[in-house]
Amino acid sequence: MMSASTTTSGSRRGRNSRGGPDVGTPVLPGGPRRFTRQWFDNRALPWLLLAPALLLIFGLVGYPVVRTFYLSFHEAGLASLVSGDMDFIGLDHYRHIIGDPHLRRVFLVTVVFGLSCVVATMVLGVAVALLLNRPFKGRWVLGVLVLLPWAMPRVAAATVWQWLFHDQYGLVNWVLVQLGLEGFDGYAWFISPLPAFFAIGVVVVWGAFPFVAISVLAGLQSVPDEVLEAARIDGATAGQRLRLVILPMLKPLLLVLVVISTIWDFKVFDQIYVMTQGGPARSTEVLAIATWREAFTQLNFGLGSALAMAMFVILTAITIVYIRMIREEEGL
């Protein structure tokens, strides 16, 4: 797969391959210049290419992560955060998290809400991709329409959906009543946790499914026609072609999308902040909201950092499982 050998045997001397008189003339092996170029292309270049991104990652993600880890063992208010003097208190913040029934509930809620959103996003996204992969008139219209929720800023989407879910004048309740569900006349979505989470989940999935759909569609279109034709000739039905040919070929892509969706849906902040601010009575607080609340309204940056570390551990565990699966697929 790696093209180092091809490079060696095939590369010619000199950078201006076009138009020079020596074009097409084979070059004898050896020569220091050639060695230098090969060294540059295969040893130095990759690191030069990686350098800017690595600097960003280490400087702006690595440092804060380490710093947050450090903070989670300290008593850190606003003043001590700025000055840098803070007391080491060991695992106290973590003990607090385990002992606090509300925070324990926050963890459960985060996982259940996050996974529900991932499943809904993937199912809807793949279904829409399969739909867009079918030939029908006006397909391009639908292709553009499903891009729009993705293009829409989350804060704007949450603001608009809040209006759609309005108890008295909201379009959602009106539609549900038209469908014969009279109970939704004047139904207040945001006064109890479950309906509030449902409404938030709708907004999250609405914003997330286009990315999955477009990515899967690109994957579907990359499945070679010859393979599908062969399967068809062998008598595979459309369902069999999907299940036995297309989905296995797309498995690495689907796994990556599940990873990305999981990471996004466990971190949902904006929609909840705009729609409920974690209320009523902190019942729609997920980890991101709870972390933010502890850090920026209670100014307990230590506890906030500890909550974030806990979330980091959960996401790491989930992601490691996925990565194992991807590695098996790609032989990475």
Place this chain on the structure above:
Amino acid sequence: MPARGLRRRPRQIAASVATYAAAVVVGAFAIVPLYWMVVTSLKPQAEVRTAEPVFWPSEVTFARYADVVERGFFTYLTNSLIVAGTVTVLGVAFAAFAGYALARFDLSVKRYLLLLVLATQMFPVVVLLIPLFTVMRNLGLLDSYIGLIVTYLSFSTPLAVWILRGFFQGIPAELEDAALVDGCTRFMALTRIVLPLAGPGLAACAIFVFIGAWNEFLFALTFISQDSMRTLPVALQAFTGRSGIDFGAVMAFSTLFTLPAVVFFLFVHKRLSTGMVSGAVKG
């Protein structure tokens, strides 16, 4: 197209009816919130809060847009465009280089780098916020474009690397090998062969990065305290708070906030759907 028997016709008709039905449902789900946003913003005040929804306003009023513009919209728009635009250009360039290196070179540290890239995405941004806030404060970069740009690069670049690496892997290495045989350097092969072929991937990635920066709410909320430096998401949140139940004005602001993102999206959408790679390999 293979010949199809006549007996298949009824099934095909049923399938195509189901396809159109599904298309209508999906299309409505996608578009209705946006439609409702725009329509609400254009309605006369009396038709906004009604028991029976008014789907088509009796007359169109742009008064709320004038109001929103008067309340500083263009300032916020400029801030957002500067920040998101810079982040997109720099982020995609960095990510393209790194993604290519990870896709094509047999680096011994590759598996750790990929883990690192993913790990950066797992960390809740809420928490990068605390240390970065301290750093920006000490460097005097609060209330500045640079503070936001640098921060946004930190969380958009890693995932962009991940996405572009996938795209580069999908481009057959034979194409570059051919270029290398013809005397290209690696870097020329990257800039002249791979990047143009990765056009749809780069476009997708640019969209992704731009939308991420355009959307970003939390850092902007924390880093920016001057009203004149606010980006659109924070400005919308503040606007909603001030406007109370004036849904028309809030929807007008939301519409103006959404519009540039949608236009940008549709503009590059063409590039997304062009299958340049399949053309190059099959053709």
